[in-house]
Amino acid sequence: MLGRWTKPALVAAAALTLAGCASISPQEAFLAVADDVEARTGARIQWDSGSQEDLEARETVKALLSRPLTPASAVRIALLNNRELRAVYTSLGLAQADLVQAGLLSNPVLDGVVNWPEAVSTGTPELALGIGFRFIEILWIPLKQRIAESQLEEAKIQVAGAAIDVIGRTHLAFVDHVAAEEEVILLKQVVKSARASVAAAKAIREAGNATALDFEQQQALLTSSKLLLAAAQARVAETREALNVLMGLTGGDTSWRATKRLKRLPAREIPLAGIEQRAVKASLELAGLRQQLNTLVARYGLTVKQAILPDLDVGVEAERAVEVVELDPPEDGGEPGTETEITWRVGPTFGVALPLFDQGQAKKARAIMMIRDIQSRYWAAAVRIRSAARLARASLLTARKTVQYYRKALLPQTERVLRETQRQYNAMQEGVFRLIRAKRDRIEAGRGFIGALQTYWRARIAIRQLLSGRMPPGGGGMAVAAAAPAGGGGGQGGH
Amino acid sequence: MDKSRRKFLAASGVAVAGAALGGRINLAQAQTGHSGHNMGGMRGSHDGQMSGGMQQKTSRPKASPASGYAHPRGNDWYARTVDPDDTFPPGQPGKDYTPVVVPNGATLPFKIVDGVKVFHMVAEEFVHQFAPGFKAICWGYNGRFPGPVIEAVEGDVIRIYVTNKLSVPTSVHWHGLILPANMDGVANLSQPVIKPGETFRYEFKCIQHGTFMYHSHKDTMTQEGMGLVGMFIIHPRKPKRPRPDRDFVMLLHEMDIKPGTYRPDTTVAVGFNTLTMNGMVFPGIEPMVAKLNDKVRMRIGNLSAMDHHPIHLHGYAFRITETDGGEIPEAAQWPEVSVLVSVGQTRNIEFVADNPGDWAMHCHMTHHIMNQMGHGLPNMVGVDARVVNTSVGDLIPGYMTMGTKGMGEMGKHAAMMDIPENSIPMVGADGPYGYLGVGGMFTVFKVRADLESYDDPGWYNPPEGTLARTATAAELRKDGIKV
Ligand SMILES: [Cu+2]
Numbered sequence: 001m002l003g004r005w006t007k008p009a010l011v012a013a014a015a016l017t018l019a020g021c022a023s024i025s026p027q028e029a030f031l032a033v034a035d036d037v038e039a040r041t042g043a044r045i046q047w048d049s050g051s052q053e054d055l056e057a058r059e060t061v062k063a064l065l066s067r068p069l070t071p072a073s074a075v076r077i078a079l080l081n082n083r084e085l086r087a088v089y090t091s092l093g094l095a096q097a098d099l100v101q102a103g104l105l106s107n108p109v110l111d112g113v114v115n116w117p118e119a120v121s122t123g124t125p126e127l128a129l130g131i132g133f134r135f136i137e138i139l140w141i142p143l144k145q146r147i148a149e150s151q152l153e154e155a156k157i158q159v160a161g162a163a164i165d166v167i168g169r170t171h172l173a174f175v176d177h178v179a180a181e182e183e184v185i186l187l188k189q190v191v192k193s194a195r196a197s198v199a200a201a202k203a204i205r206e207a208g209n210a211t212a213l214d215f216e217q218q219q220a221l222l223t224s225s226k227l228l229l230a231a232a233q234a235r236v237a238e239t240r241e242a243l244n245v246l247m248g249l250t251g252g253d254t255s256w257r258a259t260k261r262l263k264r265l266p267a268r269e270i271p272l273a274g275i276e277q278r279a280v281k282a283s284l285e286l287a288g289l290r291q292q293l294n295t296l297v298a299r300y301g302l303t304v305k306q307a308i309l310p311d312l313d314v315g316v317e318a319e320r321a322v323e324v325v326e327l328d329p330p331e332d333g334g335e336p337g338t339e340t341e342i343t344w345r346v347g348p349t350f351g352v353a354l355p356l357f358d359q360g361q362a363k364k365a366r367a368i369m370m371i372r373d374i375q376s377r378y379w380a381a382a383v384r385i386r387s388a389a390r391l392a393r394a395s396l397l398t399a400r401k402t403v404q405y406y407r408k409a410l411l412p413q414t415e416r417v418l419r420e421t422q423r424q425y426n427a428m429q430e431g432v433f434r435l436i437r438a439k440r441d442r443i444e445a446g447r448g449f450i451g452a453l454q455t456y457w458r459a460r461i462a463i464r465q466l467l468s469g470r471m472p473p474g475g476g477g478m479a480v481a482a483a484a485p486a487g488g489g490g491g492q493g494g495h
Numbered sequence: 496m497d498k499s500r501r502k503f504l505a506a507s508g509v510a511v512a513g514a515a516l517g518g519r520i521n522l523a524q525a526q527t528g529h530s531g532h533n534m535g536g537m538r539g540s541h542d543g544q545m546s547g548g549m550q551q552k553t554s555r556p557k558a559s560p561a562s563g564y565a566h567p568r569g570n571d572w573y574a575r576t577v578d579p580d581d582t583f584p585p586g587q588p589g590k591d592y593t594p595v596v597v598p599n600g601a602t603l604p605f606k607i608v609d610g611v612k613v614f615h616m617v618a619e620e621f622v623h624q625f626a627p628g629f630k631a632i633c634w635g636y637n638g639r640f641p642g643p644v645i646e647a648v649e650g651d652v653i654r655i656y657v658t659n660k661l662s663v664p665t666s667v668h669w670h671g672l673i674l675p676a677n678m679d680g681v682a683n684l685s686q687p688v689i690k691p692g693e694t695f696r697y698e699f700k701c702i703q704h705g706t707f708m709y710h711s712h713k714d715t716m717t718q719e720g721m722g723l724v725g726m727f728i729i730h731p732r733k734p735k736r737p738r739p740d741r742d743f744v745m746l747l748h749e750m751d752i753k754p755g756t757y758r759p760d761t762t763v764a765v766g767f768n769t770l771t772m773n774g775m776v777f778p779g780i781e782p783m784v785a786k787l788n789d790k791v792r793m794r795i796g797n798l799s800a801m802d803h804h805p806i807h808l809h810g811y812a813f814r815i816t817e818t819d820g821g822e823i824p825e826a827a828q829w830p831e832v833s834v835l836v837s838v839g840q841t842r843n844i845e846f847v848a849d850n851p852g853d854w855a856m857h858c859h860m861t862h863h864i865m866n867q868m869g870h871g872l873p874n875m876v877g878v879d880a881r882v883v884n885t886s887v888g889d890l891i892p893g894y895m896t897m898g899t900k901g902m903g904e905m906g907k908h909a910a911m912m913d914i915p916e917n918s919i920p921m922v923g924a925d926g927p928y929g930y931l932g933v934g935g936m937f938t939v940f941k942v943r944a945d946l947e948s949y950d951d952p953g954w955y956n957p958p959e960g961t962l963a964r965t966a967t968a969a970e971l972r973k974d975g976i977k978v
Contacts, residue, residue: 189890192889192890193890195886196886196887196889196890199882199886199887200873200883200886202882203878203879203880203882203883204873204874204875204878206878206879207874207875207876207877207878207879208877209873209874209875209876210873210874214873418891420915422891422893422894423915424754424755424915426897426913426914427754427755427869427912427914427915427918427920428868428869428872428898428902428905428920428921429753429754429867429869429915429920430869430872431871431873431875432883432887432896433873435887435891435894436890436891439890439891
């Protein structure tokens with residue numbers, strides 16, 4: 001028993017020394033995350049809890065809000081000011097603390113404090129037993145540290161993902177908001193055209209030249225166009241609030257203005273070659289699952305001899321059989337090592353004698369199940385990412401073509417239709433209502449163009465997110481629900 | 496245009512008018528088609544083939560048109576001055592008849608071969624100009640719409656070659672003529688069709704005199720509608736009355752050519768927007784000129800698709816003297832100021848030009864003296880333009896409310912506005928006292944005491960006290976008119 005006193009003490013001393021290396025501050029981890037996010041998105045996250053830094057951040061936000069908001073400035077504000085994101089950052093602190101905790105000989109000290117006086121007064125042998133237990137725990141410290149380290153890595157991946165999500169959602173909300181504002185401008189023109197029709201119908205009716213039907217038809221067109229406008233205005237408010245939430249704004253800060261127009265089609269498309277593989281490679285979700293596996297391996301004391309996750313870069317075939325190898329076959333023989341690639345390194349070798357470790361069969365089965373769980377989720381995630389990448393790529397290319405088609409074909413065509421209608425009007429071959437209708441068709445083509453441009457930018461954001469390591473915001477759907485069909489809507493005037 | 500057609504055209508030398516066949520519009524050709532309306536219808540190679548009607552051959556016709564065919568004699572109202580079985584030398588212009596005057600048109604030249612008057616008509620496609628700034632791809636004969644006037648004399652034996660340079664089969668019907676049934680020209684009833692590229696030969700004796708017409712009788716809605724029409728005049732061999740000094744010929748027709756288009760839409764059944772006299776619309780129509788106290792005859796035919804035209808002459812009462820059915824007995828001739836010329840009819844009116852001045856002559860259907868009138872528009876007459884101008888002008892820069900005061904000034908505006916190409920919507924012309932806001936079937940009959948030629952003498956200069964003017968205050972007072 002005396003011999004057992006000295007050994008734990010040595011180990012404890014060693015453990016304390018080890019623990020001293022791990023900082024309690026998550027700063028280093030955060031900086032690593034910030035670097036990663038910056039490398040992936042070009043945007044840098046900050047986590048300043050000090051009041052001085054807060055003040056600076058506040059000033060920056062104020063300065064950014066004083067100018068028309070751009071996608072970049074909106075993202076900067078969101079990264080500085082989004083409180084949910086800050087809440088996510090704390091998980092780094094928690095994981096860091098856990099890591100430190102894992103290296104501490106905390107239990108003996110703490111238990112001693114609590115139990116020692118009791119033990120002294122009663123003189124029970126529990127103390128010796130307790131020390132014995134803790135002695136074994138000390139042996140587990142490196143293992144616990146490996147687990148905590150891995151969990152810190154998991155946390156870092158999660159934090160990076162959360163930050164990138166905020167960036168993507170902000171970009172998306174911005175595009176939706178500007179598109180909604182453009183839609184409002186165009187629908188105001190639609191209303192204006194309907195007003196002109198009503199004015200003409202009214203004047204013609206007052207001259208005694210039109211029926212009540214002619215007039216009421218124009219009135220109804222005006223009313224329905226006003227309803228369209230009201231819906232678009234609601235959409236502006238919705239998208240504005242989405243941005244306010246993302247940017248963490250309240251009160252007077254919410255009276256910002258955004259840039260007036262959606263960016264026009266960039267001349268060159270982002271490189272789309274190997275988009276699936278690149279998305280898979282960049283995926284933080286997959287990285288997180290890999291890290292979960294690492295944690296699992298650490299927790300169950302496994303040694304991974306060979307990759308047990310599919311090499312998704314190749315992007316092929318069915319699930320690969322994963323085999324688990326038993327380094328130390330159970331003494332009772334058990335199953336032969338058929339499904340092998342993971343090796344058991346269950347517990348410290350000197351601990352096998354202890355009944356605590358059982359034969360390890362249940363634990364092994366659990367580990368295998370958990371590995372299989374991760375394998376399946378990993379595979380499923382990869383399928384989703386690849387699909388999202390293909391969809392985003394297709395959406396982007398289609399949207400680019402659509403935007404170009406609008407710009408090169410429909411917009412000039414409706415312009416020519418308007419001009420020719422005006423000429424036919426001048427030749428008194430067409431009436432004022434047909435002329436206004438041609439103008440409205442021109443505006444409707446403009447609405448279609450804005451819708452197509454919005455779809456393009458949404459697809460572009462989706463691709464950026466995928467290449468930054470996250471699934472596209474809004475579940476990856478690229479279609480714009482409210483895209484207006486060009487030239488549609490509204491019956492024609494009675495003439 | 497395929498190779499064989501090109502060759503064919505080159506061989507016949509009539510490449511100009513045929514060029515429009517390829518479907519391409521070459522509006523520059525229109526001038527060729529209609530410049531020099533007094534050229535007697537001779538164009539291009541036709542000059543070479545046809546020597547005109549001035550030959551001095553007087554031999555009697557050798558070829559009888561048909562053996563075993565007896566000239567009809569059953570109806571005594573056929574306009575005849577000689578026995579239909581008598582033979583005569585071909586009638587000579589100036590000697591046997593005073594040639595007709597065809598404003599904007601021409602007569603078909605002929606040559607005499609063995610006592611037979613030989614004509615050649617070519618049915619073809621070409622660009623026709625209706626008025627300055629307004630052209631369209633039409634069909635016609637010898638590059639003209641309407642085709643040249645065929646002029647003959649009672650008793651003439653005539654042979655007419657018809658070459659089909661259209662891309663569709665055709666035929667020519669001699670409207671109103673009394674002739675053997677199978678010279679009548681109804682496709683597939685009286686003869687097979689004239690296929691594209693074919694030349695048919697018609698031959699018959701003119702056994703009546705009067706004002707007749709000719710036109711395609713194959714797919715007539717399309718072919719007449721596209722312009723395959725013309726007038727056919729047969730002068731009496733032995734006139735009972737003195738020949739007129741001025742014998743005008745005018746064929747009425749209608750088409751629908753939307754502003755900005757280049758081809759008549761022959762599917763249109765109502766609301767035609769191009770109403771023509773001798774293929775022209777005002778202000779493209781030449782005035783008719785007469786010397787004071789000239790004996791005037793006007794022969795008016797109508798081959799419009801769907802409209803009859805009451806042609807009204809100002810300043811005169813005339814008599815309707817003939818129809819295409821024959822002469823009206825003097826006792827039955829109605830004095831008139833408007834003559835209704837129904838579709839498929841001709842009417843002769845006669846009078847002495849005893850009232851000098853510039854006299855309007857026009858169809859009295861008001862829509863028929865408009866050019867390219869649009870239909871189905873909102874009625875803008877009486878509408879307060881200001882409020883419409885503000886609200887629509889705000890939306891469409893350059894917008895101007897039109898028609899609130901009617902159409903009177905619209906043509907003048909149209910000339911200054913951005914309008915579709917190839918159109919003259921509602922365009923009229925400047926008159927001596929302001930803008931003449933008329934188009935379509937409107938022309939001016941000019942009578943002057945002193946004329947050196949029958950060229951357009953310009954506007955009439957009224958004698959003192961014969962011009963309507965604003966009433967003076969003194970005059971109103973004197974006559975007790977309160978305004
Ligand atoms: Cu008429």
